[in-house]
Amino acid sequence: MEMDNFTFGITMLVAGMGGTLVTLGLLSLMMAGLGKLFPYKEEDGKEG
Amino acid sequence: MLEAIIAGLGGLVVGFKLLFVNWQNLIMLGVGGVLLWLGIKKDCEPLLLVPIGFGCILVNIPMSDVMLKDGFIRTIYDAGVDTELFPLLIFIGIGAMTDFGPVLAQPYTFLLGAAGQFGIFLTLLVALWLGFPKLDAVSIGIIGACDGPTAIYVTSKYAPHLLGAVAVAAYSYMSLVPVLQPPIMRLLTTEKEKKTVMKFTAKPVSKTTKLLFPIVITVVGGCIAPKGLPLLATIMLGNLMKESGVVARLTGAAENEIANVVTLFLGLSIGATMAGPAFIRAETLIILALGFMAICLDTVCGVLFGKVLYIVTGGKINPLIGAAGISAFPMAARVVQKVGSQYNKKSYLLMHAMGANAGGQIGSVIAAAVMLSVLAGMGVIR
Numbered sequence: 001m002e003m004d005n006f007t008f009g010i011t012m013l014v015a016g017m018g019g020t021l022v023t024l025g026l027l028s029l030m031m032a033g034l035g036k037l038f039p040y041k042e043e044d045g046k047e048g
Numbered sequence: 049m050l051e052a053i054i055a056g057l058g059g060l061v062v063g064f065k066l067l068f069v070n071w072q073n074l075i076m077l078g079v080g081g082v083l084l085w086l087g088i089k090k091d092c093e094p095l096l097l098v099p100i101g102f103g104c105i106l107v108n109i110p111m112s113d114v115m116l117k118d119g120f121i122r123t124i125y126d127a128g129v130d131t132e133l134f135p136l137l138i139f140i141g142i143g144a145m146t147d148f149g150p151v152l153a154q155p156y157t158f159l160l161g162a163a164g165q166f167g168i169f170l171t172l173l174v175a176l177w178l179g180f181p182k183l184d185a186v187s188i189g190i191i192g193a194c195d196g197p198t199a200i201y202v203t204s205k206y207a208p209h210l211l212g213a214v215a216v217a218a219y220s221y222m223s224l225v226p227v228l229q230p231p232i233m234r235l236l237t238t239e240k241e242k243k244t245v246m247k248f249t250a251k252p253v254s255k256t257t258k259l260l261f262p263i264v265i266t267v268v269g270g271c272i273a274p275k276g277l278p279l280l281a282t283i284m285l286g287n288l289m290k291e292s293g294v295v296a297r298l299t300g301a302a303e304n305e306i307a308n309v310v311t312l313f314l315g316l317s318i319g320a321t322m323a324g325p326a327f328i329r330a331e332t333l334i335i336l337a338l339g340f341m342a343i344c345l346d347t348v349c350g351v352l353f354g355k356v357l358y359i360v361t362g363g364k365i366n367p368l369i370g371a372a373g374i375s376a377f378p379m380a381a382r383v384v385q386k387v388g389s390q391y392n393k394k395s396y397l398l399m400h401a402m403g404a405n406a407g408g409q410i411g412s413v414i415a416a417a418v419m420l421s422v423l424a425g426m427g428v429i430r
Contacts, residue, residue: 003426005176005177005182005185006176008176008182008426008428009172009173009176009177009185010173011422011426012169012172012173012186012419012422012423013169013170013172013173015418015422015425016168016169016172016415016418016419016422017165017166017169019272019273019418019421019422020162020165020166020411020414020415020418021159021162021163023162023269023272023273023414023418024158024159024161024162024407024410024411024414025158025159025162026268026272027155027158027264027265027268027269027410027414028155028156028157028158028159029155030264030268031151031152031155031158031257031261031264032155034256034257034260034261034264035152035153035155035251035253035254035257038254038256038257038260039251039254040251040252040253040254041254
C-alpha cells in the first residue's frame with residue numbers, strides 16, 4: 001500500500017500516539033490489578 | 049636507490065597530504081575531538097561519547113581501513129550493530145539496573161510515560177514535512193524516545209546511513225536534559241500549579257507483583273506490538289533477573305561486564321559511521337536540530353499531560369512531574385524535584401517523578417514497539 005507522506009505522517013501520529021497511550025493505559029490497569037491481587041506483606045520486606 | 053628511499057619516505061607523509069585534500073575528514077577529526085572533550089571534560093555521557101569520539105577520529109584518518117571490509121571496527125559493526133544485537137544486550141543491562149518499584153507503586157504514572165513519548169511522533173511529522181523519506185523520518189523521530197539503545201536499534205535497522213547523527217543527537221541531548229527541561233517546565237505551568245504539594249501515599253510493592261511485572265509486560269506488550277518484542281523482552285529479562293534475586297551472577301554480568309564491553313563496541317562502531325564525506329551534509333544539521341526539537345516536545349507534551357491530570361484530579365497532581373515521563377532515568381526525575389523545590393520548599397516530588405520516569409523508560413520502548421508494529425501494519429516494513 002503506497003501512501004503519500006502526509007497520510008503516512010498523520011496515520012503514524014494517530015496510531016502511534018494513540019497506540020502508545022492505550023498500551024500503557026492498559027498496562028497501568030493491569031499493574032494496579034496485580035497490586036491488588038498480590039498486596040505487600042511483611043515477609044516481602046524481609047526477603048529483600 | 050636514493051629515489052627509492054625518497055619514494056618510500058614519501059609514503060609516510062601521504063596521510064598528511066590527503067588530510068588537507070579531504071577537508072571533510074579534517075573537520076570530522078575536530079568533531080571527534082569535541083565529542084572527546086564533552087565526554088572527558090564536561091562529563092556528558094562519557095561512557096558513550098569517549099568511544100564515539102575516538103571512533104570518529106579513527107575513521108577520518110586518511111586511508112584508514114577500520115571500516116573497510118575486514119577492518120577491525122567493520123567486523124564489530126557487522127557483528128553487533130548491523131544485526132541489532134548490541135542495543136539489545138545493553139537493554140538487558142538497563143533492565144537489570146532499573147528499579148521499576150516507583151511506577152508499580154503508582155501505576156497511573158505509566159500514562160505520564162506515554163505522554164513523554166509524543167515528541168517522537170510530532171517530530172516524525174515535521175521530518176516528513178521537511179522531505180525526509182518515511183523510514184528516515186521514523187529514525188529521526190525516535191531520537192525523541194530519549195533512549196540511546198532504542199534509537200540505535202530502530203535506526204540501524206531502517207536507516208543505517210543516519211546512525212551516526214541519530215546516535216550522537218540521542219546521547220548528547222539526553223545529557224542536556226537538566227538544561228533543556230527547566231525553562232519549558234517554568235514556561236508551561238502557573239505559579240499555583242508549580243507549588244502543588246503531592247502526598248506520597250503509595251504502598252510498597254509485593255515481591256510477587258515485581259516478579260510478574262516483567263512477564264506481563266513482555267507477554268501483553270509483545271502481543272500488542274510484536275515488532276518491538278526484542279526491545280521489550282531484553283529490558284524485561286534484565287529486570288526479571290534482578291527482581292528474582294536468584295541469578296545474581298547473571299544480573300551482575302548484565303549490568304557490568306556485558307554492558308561495559310557492548311558499550312565500548314557500540315560507541316566505537318557508531319563513531320566509525322561518522323566519516324567526513326558521509327556526515328558533513330546539511331541533512332546532518334537538520335537531524336541534530338530535529339532531535340533537539342523532539343526532546344523539547346517530549347517535555348512539552350509531558351507537562352501538558354500533567355496539567356490535564358492536575359485538572360482532572362482537582363489539583364492533586366503537580367504538572368511538573370509530567371516532565372519526568374521521558375526515558376532519561378533518573379536524571380529527569382531529579383530535574384523535576386529540583387524545579388519543584390525552587391517554588392515550594394515543602395514540595396517533595398521525587399518519588400512521584402521517579403514513577404513517571406520509570407514509566408518513561410517503559411514508555412519509550414513501548415512507543416518504539418508500537419511504531420514498528422504500526423509500520424508493519426501499514427506494509428512500510430516487513
